[in-house]
Amino acid sequence: MPISVAFPTFIETMTALFQMFIDGRIFRAYGDTLQPLLVGVGISGVFGVIFGVTMGLSRGFQWMGEPIFIVMQAAPMAALIPLVTFVYGIGLAAKVCSVIILAAPIIVLNAYKAVRNANPSLIQMCHSFQGTRLQQIVKVIIPDASPMIFAGLRLGVAAGFIGVILAELLITPTGVGDLITYHRSVAEYADMYAAVFSIMLFAAVTVGLLERAEIAFFRPERKKRKDA
Amino acid sequence: MSTQPAIQPADPTTPSIVEVEGIGMIYPGGTVALEGVDLDFPTGEMTTLLGPSGCGKTTLLKIIAGLLEPTAGQVRINGTPVFGPGPERAFVFQDFALLPWATVLRNVAFGLELQGRDKAEREQIAQASIVKVGLGGFENAYPHELSGGMRQRVGLARALCVDAQVLLMDEPFSAVDEQTRRLFQEELLRLLGNENKTVIFVTHSIEEAVYVSDRIVLLSPRPGRVNRIVTTELERAGRTADEIRRQDAFLDTVEDIWQTLKEYLADERMTE
Amino acid sequence: MTIGGIRIPAAFSLLIWCAIWEVIGRMEAVFIFPPLSSVLVKLVHILTLNQFHEAAMISLFAFSWGMFWAVTVGVGMGFLMGRVESANKLLGMWVNIFASAPLSSLVPVLMLLFGFGQTTIIITVFLFAVWIITLDTYAGIRHVNPSLIEMARTFGASRVQLYTKILFWAALPEILAGIRMGLIRAVKGVVIGQLLISVVALGQMFARYSRSFLLEEFWALTLILFVFALGLSAAIGWVEQKVEYYAGTRN
Numbered sequence: 001m002p003i004s005v006a007f008p009t010f011i012e013t014m015t016a017l018f019q020m021f022i023d024g025r026i027f028r029a030y031g032d033t034l035q036p037l038l039v040g041v042g043i044s045g046v047f048g049v050i051f052g053v054t055m056g057l058s059r060g061f062q063w064m065g066e067p068i069f070i071v072m073q074a075a076p077m078a079a080l081i082p083l084v085t086f087v088y089g090i091g092l093a094a095k096v097c098s099v100i101i102l103a104a105p106i107i108v109l110n111a112y113k114a115v116r117n118a119n120p121s122l123i124q125m126c127h128s129f130q131g132t133r134l135q136q137i138v139k140v141i142i143p144d145a146s147p148m149i150f151a152g153l154r155l156g157v158a159a160g161f162i163g164v165i166l167a168e169l170l171i172t173p174t175g176v177g178d179l180i181t182y183h184r185s186v187a188e189y190a191d192m193y194a195a196v197f198s199i200m201l202f203a204a205v206t207v208g209l210l211e212r213a214e215i216a217f218f219r220p221e222r223k224k225r226k227d228a
Numbered sequence: 229m230s231t232q233p234a235i236q237p238a239d240p241t242t243p244s245i246v247e248v249e250g251i252g253m254i255y256p257g258g259t260v261a262l263e264g265v266d267l268d269f270p271t272g273e274m275t276t277l278l279g280p281s282g283c284g285k286t287t288l289l290k291i292i293a294g295l296l297e298p299t300a301g302q303v304r305i306n307g308t309p310v311f312g313p314g315p316e317r318a319f320v321f322q323d324f325a326l327l328p329w330a331t332v333l334r335n336v337a338f339g340l341e342l343q344g345r346d347k348a349e350r351e352q353i354a355q356a357s358i359v360k361v362g363l364g365g366f367e368n369a370y371p372h373e374l375s376g377g378m379r380q381r382v383g384l385a386r387a388l389c390v391d392a393q394v395l396l397m398d399e400p401f402s403a404v405d406e407q408t409r410r411l412f413q414e415e416l417l418r419l420l421g422n423e424n425k426t427v428i429f430v431t432h433s434i435e436e437a438v439y440v441s442d443r444i445v446l447l448s449p450r451p452g453r454v455n456r457i458v459t460t461e462l463e464r465a466g467r468t469a470d471e472i473r474r475q476d477a478f479l480d481t482v483e484d485i486w487q488t489l490k491e492y493l494a495d496e497r498m499t500e
Numbered sequence: 501m502t503i504g505g506i507r508i509p510a511a512f513s514l515l516i517w518c519a520i521w522e523v524i525g526r527m528e529a530v531f532i533f534p535p536l537s538s539v540l541v542k543l544v545h546i547l548t549l550n551q552f553h554e555a556a557m558i559s560l561f562a563f564s565w566g567m568f569w570a571v572t573v574g575v576g577m578g579f580l581m582g583r584v585e586s587a588n589k590l591l592g593m594w595v596n597i598f599a600s601a602p603l604s605s606l607v608p609v610l611m612l613l614f615g616f617g618q619t620t621i622i623i624t625v626f627l628f629a630v631w632i633i634t635l636d637t638y639a640g641i642r643h644v645n646p647s648l649i650e651m652a653r654t655f656g657a658s659r660v661q662l663y664t665k666i667l668f669w670a671a672l673p674e675i676l677a678g679i680r681m682g683l684i685r686a687v688k689g690v691v692i693g694q695l696l697i698s699v700v701a702l703g704q705m706f707a708r709y710s711r712s713f714l715l716e717e718f719w720a721l722t723l724i725l726f727v728f729a730l731g732l733s734a735a736i737g738w739v740e741q742k743v744e745y746y747a748g749t750r751n
Contacts, residue, residue, distance in 0.1 A: 007613065062510070063508075063510050063513050064513045064516065064517075065513075066510050066513075067510050067511050067513050067514045068513065068514060068517050071514070071726065071730060074684050074729055074730055074733050075725070075726040075729050075730065076687050076688040076690075076691035076692070076725055076726070076729060078604075078688060078691055078692050078695065079691050079695065079706070079721075079722045079725055080722065081695075082695070082706065082707075082710045082718075083532055083710075083715075083718065083722075086531060086532050086713070086715070087530075087531065087532050155600075158600050158602070161602050162602045162604050162605075165602055165604055165605050166604055166692065166695075166696075169604075169608065169696060170695060170696070176605075180605070180608050181608070184608060184612065189612065192608070192609070192612070193609065196605050196606060196608065196609050199602060199605040200597075200601050200602070200605070200606075203600070203601050203602050204597045204601060207600050
């Protein structure tokens, strides 16, 4: 049964959003939310890329790692978020952990696939000029894999963001999750909708910027064609 | 990779800098790509491996380059057996194999970079090579800004930089259009005229083979075997490209080779 | 990986991970990881519970309805965007935004509008799955070799024939891939929806186990869901393999 058919108008929602900007609530909220997100993505990014690249280069690591990470990517890892509180309580660590759970699999798998799919012709060319394995990895494989690795990081940010929001909704309210839960509890629906809207907006902008960066740094040929 | 004894520099009196003996190649799954191939490649000459698809010519070239390990037989350079790539051989790839994120200059210098030469030295050598292949002015361009023909020049420049004695070219002109291809053939002859290298060239075009090379090795497919060796006896000195292509010797040799190749293609004809 | 010359497929590494789990559990080293064996025992037990059957039926019902609509609307929109340029211009940006947006944050809103029941879950499943299905269908249609379409036209194909005999089949590999991704996202949607609502079906069971620190039951329920998600993925993968024979040579 519906709690209430609470549908504030678009104008009411935008007004509430504007209010939030003015009194700074939204900045504080995002400040709280972004902390575990950045820490979590940072950790998953560094270790995830290293592990994914290792999996791509070593048969042994690939054998051990590929199935389990594929499982982690397909499975609803969100189900594990409530579990996290048992170990880390309800603080920052729990939220960081939630981010890592959701972000790491996709970062690892993208890095792994990128290395595995490195251009074989280039690798052979390097071999023909007697490049050592180390030179091959550093000068050919990693640069060739970089666009896909970065794409993985972008997807990891999106997934990690979901993780931190879920943690805020499920474990303990802080940041933006709190904005949602609080305003719902006091029936200030326009504010609640405004908070949700801000999340969608934030995600769209961030992902869009990351995509731009990806094209600018890693895919100059795409950039040129877009102008042409 | 096993360490191999140092290759002696090319002795001009050595008749054949590259020798191939008893080469066989069987791919996992059972396909016999090559069988019992014995060949000598005379020093300073351009030899072409010619044949239809599936005759193993690229496989043989990559075995000579050390990029593939044969299932049987041995490759010798200057009399010494080799088991992998080496500084005396340079390879030019069919799909160019350029680093898309690097400039022309860095691409051309890449072979030297892998050898550990320092930046100033290798850029100087690369610069000279770039001018030699006619790409002067494009040092800072990226591969995606170049046409197919220009990209192949980069690949060729890169191979010339390392000053190898043997140049291995895998259908280098197949990815460019016909007109550019003819120009390339002429330019290649001019370029190599001054270089005194031994060249092993792979192509499926009869005209190309007869135009550029001194010797043509015809390979028959399934399994790849040496069928015939044809020596071209064209008079190149003092004639223009078009004159060469109209010589009787040229036309007769092309026709002769075509008659030989026709036999292997009999299986692939459409049934009446 | 080969041992003694026998190739061992990578999936076997999962067995090693299970063994590691078992050992860690026995050592009682980490509180949240009870031994795999006791989790499996509880898993079998849960499967017999009436409460689980009810919860599973409710969840499956919502899941199936949501997926049905997601596939119908998704494939439809994908076709539309792929064939009608104005639709692409209009919808394209939004579909892309929603495909990578944190849809979980919409669930509280949905709860508000549609209550704590089935409807919300169905809509959640739909929203989680539909965007990627649309995008992949669109990509499939876009990548149909133009020569195939021209060929059909030269033989006088009507529009219906073009869609049913050429476009659908040519785009099918991508459509199936999209449905597979959609299924995975839909399972996540069901789980997240129920976790957030928590007074219904599986969400309720999760909440109870969580509150009472019944870790083995919690893991058992989680494993059931994981297996369900992977099973679905494998099933669609099997169908995808059936069309794989032509997927590579379409150009």
